[in-house]
Amino acid sequence: MTRTNREMVQIFVFYFLVGNVFFLSLLSGSLLDELGQSFSHPRDFPSRLARAVAAQADFFTTYILTDGLSGFSLELLQAGLLTWNAIKTHTYGRGKKSSPYLFSLPYFRVIPFVCLSLLIGMVYALVAPLLLPFVVGYLYFGYAVYINQIEDVYPTMYETCGQYWPYVHSYIFFAIVLMQITMIGLFGLKSKPAASIATVPLLIFSFLFNEYCKLRFLPSFQHNLVENAGEADELDEKDGRLEINSENAARAYCPPFLTPISSNEAGSSSKHSATS
Template identity: 60%
Template sequence: MVHDGKDLEDLVELPAAFVSFKTRCASALAAQSQQHANPLLWTTEQAPEPREVLWNNLAIPHCLLLLQKIGVFVAATVLTIFFAIPVTAVQGIAKFEKLKWFPPAMAVQLIPGLSSIITGYLPRESFTHPKDFPSRLASAVSSQADFFITYILTDGLSGFALEILQPGLIIWHAIRALFRGRTKQPYLYALPYYRVIPFVSLSILIGMEYAVIAPLLLPVLIVYFFLGYVVYINQIQDAYEIVYETGGQFWPYIHHYIFISIILMQITMIGLFGLKSKPAASIATVPLLLLTLLYNQYCNIRFLPSFFVLPIQNAVENDERDEKDGLMEVNCETAIHSYRSPCSRPMNFSQESYFTQPLVSST
C-alpha cells in the first residue's frame, strides 16, 4: 500500500487492491488459484489494463457487484420482452396487404412507391409449430434474398463512408471547441468493437445462409468485406488511438457467431431439401449438423480456456526470456507505477510514459 507519508490510521481500507508480482508465473498462479477456503471471502483475477481502471469503483463491495450484474441481466431480459411491442407494430406493417382498410395504411397508399418499400424492406415469417421450423426458415430465407442484397449494399456504401468521415464526432468536436476551447485530446479513441462486431457478425450470418440458396449474394459480400477491411485498416492505423492490444479477446465471440451461422445454414438446408422433395439429402445433412456441434464443443474445450487464463508454461518461458534480456526489474517497476491510484502519484509523474506505452515491450 502506498500512503505517501500519511498516517496509516487515516487510510480507508478498500475491498479491492492491486498486487504486483516480479514474475508472470507467480501472477498467473495467484490469479488462477483459490486463496481462501471460502471463495466468496477472497477472490483473485487478472487486473485490467491500467486505462480501464475506474478508481472510484474500487470501493464497491464484491457482493454489490454481483447484485449489479443480476440487475443488468434482468433489465436486458425485460427490454427484450418489451421489444416485442415495436416488433408487433413492424409485423403489422409487414402485413400491409391485410391492413389497407386502416387509415394510416390508406395514407401510405397515397405516397407513390412507399408501400412497395415498406413491404419489400420488412421480411416476415410465421411459425405455427416447432416441427415446421426448418421448412418455414428455408421458405422465408429463400424469399428474402433481394432484401438482404439491398441491405448489404446500403450498409456497405453508407456505413463505411460514414465511418471514414465521422460526421457526428466532427460536429461534436466543433461544438465542444466553440464552448470550451480547443484541446489537444483526440476525439477518436479506441476502435468501437461494440458497434463493429455486431454488423460483421450479421454479415457473416447472411453470407452463410445464402451461400447455397442465393449464390448471387456472395460477390456482394466479398466486396463488402473487402471495403470493410480497407476502411478499418485505415481507421486503426491513422484515425483511432490504439493504446494497447486486446490479445484477441473478441475472437471467441466471433467464433461463436460463425458456428451459429453454420448451424442455422445447415438447418435451413434441411428444410430446403424437404421443400424440394429430397428426403435423402435432408436426412444426409443431419449428421453434418451433429458433427458441427461436436466440433464446436471440441473447440470450446481445446482453445477457449487460453483466452481467459495464461498457461503457466508460457509464463515461465516469458520470464526466462525477460531475465535473459535484463527486463525483469524494468517490467515490474512499470507495472507498479501503472497501477498507482491518481492520489498517490508524485507530482512529476509522467502520465504519458505509463498510459500510452504497453506494460511489456514486444521486442
C-alpha cells in the first residue's frame, strides 16, 4: 500500500468513525425522521445536537473505557499476529526460513481512533466535564503503549516526515467547530441568547485561524524526503550556509512577537528614537 493510499484510508476511516460511532449514536428514534427534521429546520440543528450530546454522555464514557482497555491491551499482545504466525509455522510454513512478521506502525489505522477520542473529549468538555478524566486517561495509556511499541516492537520501515500532522490538524479543527456549534445549541437550550451570539465570532475566528495555519505551515510539509533534506544540509555545509539556513528555519516557526531583536535592529531603533 502506497503512502497516498494510506492517507486516503486514514481519511475515510476517520470520517466513517465520526459518522458511524458519533453521529449515529447521538441520533435516537427513526434515523430518517431525525435527518429530515435537521434539513427542514437547519436553525434547530445546534439545539438538537446539544440535546443529543447531553443524552449520550454515559454511552461515550463506556466507549472510551472499552476502547482504551480492550484496544490498547490487544495492541500490546499483538494477538492477531501471534495467531497468524503460529498457524503459518505449524502448517504450510513448516521447515521454511522464518521471516519477520511484524510491520511498521500503522499510522493510517491508529490516528483515526485517537482523533475520534479527541473529538469526543472536546465536544463533551462543556456538556459533560466528567468525561474528560476518562479521555485524559485514555491518551496517557495510549502514549505509554505506543511509545513501547514504536521503540521495542515495530520496525522502522519508512519515515513519515510529519506528513500526518496536517490531517491531525484538520481533524482537531473539525472537533473544535463541532464543539462550538454544540456550545451555541447548549446556550440556546439554557435560554441564554447572549452567550449563543457571543460564540458565533469564536466560530469565525476558528475558521480564520485554520486558514492562517494552512498558509503559514502547510507548505513546510510539501517536501518530505529525508534524503533530500540530508543532501541539502551537506550542500549548505560545503557552502558555509548551514548555520544561516538553520536560523532561518527556526525563525520561520517562531511567531513575530517572540522573535528576539538583534543588536543591529536595536541600534537602528535607538538611533531613530534619538533623532526623532
